[in-house]
Amino acid sequence: MTTDKNRPALLIGLTGGIGSGKTTVANLFGERGVPLIDTDLIAHQLTAPHGAAIPEIRRAFGDQVIAADGSLDRAAMRALAFSDPAVRKRLEAILHPMIRQQTDLQIAQAAAAPYAIVVIPLLVEGGNPHERFDRILVVDCPVEVQIERVKKRSQLAHEQVMAIIAAQASREQRLAAADDVVDNGGNPASLSGRVDALHVCFLELAAADSNRL
Secondary structure (H helix, E strand, O other): OOOOOOOOOEEEEEEOOOOOOHHHHHHHHHHOOOOEEEHHHHHHHHOOOOOOOHHHHHHHHOHHHEOOOOOEOHHHHHHHHHHOHHHHHHHHHHHHHHHHHHHHHHHHHOOOOOEEEEEOOOOHHHOOHHHOOOEEEEEEOOHHHHHHHHHHHHOOOHHHHHHHHHHOOOHHHHHHHOOEEEEOOOOHHHHHHHHHHHHHHHHHHHHHHHHHO
């Protein structure tokens, strides 16, 4: 925890593999009044029509990855990035500093809250997540469940889904980094109770930290 006045007493990094249900769990915390900073949403805003990242992406990769409305053509970019790791690294070099800047701004805006949650799909892949966050919350489910969920919602081919999963940290790596785990491999109805319990725990941890200041 931290004495930094530009962020809440407790900062939680929420992560999980594609199809694990990160957004569902994050939204349940949001319903309980917890500030949410969603890096995927920030990335979508940066790559929307007239988004701040579009000019640099166009310069780097050409019009082939820009849709008719001026937004990032995600299908074209995905195909290009997964066929060449160097392309993915170049795209990350453009987007990640912009995402980090906006994330830090939103964290500062949530400084008065007891705790806030930052949703980062590739949190574990970026190194030691505990360097930035007080606790790591992992939304977990079996890989076969991930595959079926992604295929159903995105209409992607099995090979494409497997390529995305292979590019992410393994389930074991995420669990090894976790302080808290939400099991989302079964009945979604059980999620609310688990989130309630974690919410109480996080509020208590935040209060204890504030009392030490």
